[in-house]
Amino acid sequence: MTDPFETLAQHVAERVLDLIVHALDVNALLQRVDVNALVGRIDMNALLDHVDIDSHVLRKVDVNALLDRVDVTALLDRADINALLDRVDVDALLSRVDVNDLVRRVDMDTLVEQTDLGAVIARSSGGAASEALDAARSQAVGLDQFIDRWMQRALRRKHPAPSAPPALLNGRAGP
């Protein structure tokens, strides 16, 4: 059971508080508050830590609509590309690029066939002698393979013979 005096005191306090609040001019009070000073006392970082940007903010933002409103040309006009490039460490950038992989992805056949590179190679590759040598070697390899196919059939080998020595098959040593 509560004390009757305490209950009475509680009622009196609530009544007094109502009277004070009704007597106060809240607008006038707020005009006297220095909002900037108040904001300056707020720890924004701690506040932002409490905000779940991914789930609450970004989901509600229509990024496409936002980007539609951005004038990219005007933005680029304002950007100093040269200054930006001056800040790029090209050496560090290139060291991260696998040039060998890049070259492997180049279709050399198409490159030679469709560009002036082909003409350069043709003029610098020794002409008729080089062409004759290529032809002779190619014909010899063709005949080698022809004879080899027939020998394989004649010998009726169940398992194919190794095509190259182990070190060359594994790519450990060049010919």
Add this chain to the structure above:
Amino acid sequence: MTTGTHAARSVTSQGHYAGSVSRFLAYAIDITVSSAVFTLALAAISYVAKVVTGHEVSWNKGNAVVAAIFVAWEFLYFGYSWAASGKTIGMAVLGIRVVMADGTTIEPRRGALRALVFPVSFLLCGLGFLGILVQRERRALHDLIAGTAVIYAWDARAARLRFLARAAEQTAPSPVRGPGQQHPDDEDAERDHQD
């Protein structure tokens, strides 16, 4: 079949065991070259001897001394070539090379040993060479004794690019060439026309 398609197929053959035709052709070139050099050397010696002594010196090929010198010269020709670079002149022409059986670069003493045992393949009525056809690694008897193998070493990839380049040059001007860029041959033709 054109050279280009052959070369395209040969790209995959680089480093593979060389076949009988390539090896035979290389050997034929080597015998021709070494015999020609030997004959020229004998002729040069005869000429010098004639100039110095005033007497005609003739070499009989059936002479045991000449035959012995010829054999020694052949051993020197093949042995030095294999020991030094793994290939003779004929092998260089056909784009093949002698390597160790495991594919690594040939050791000089193995090259010399190969030249030393090379006649053994001949002495058995040529049966020693049968290994090139029937042995799984296309190794002749002298290869098995010396622990060597013969592989294709020519850059077939480069040959294919050269073929494509020649084919491209023979066809129409490059589509990549800009309107202001003319082929030098076109410029020459235009100049001739103006003249």
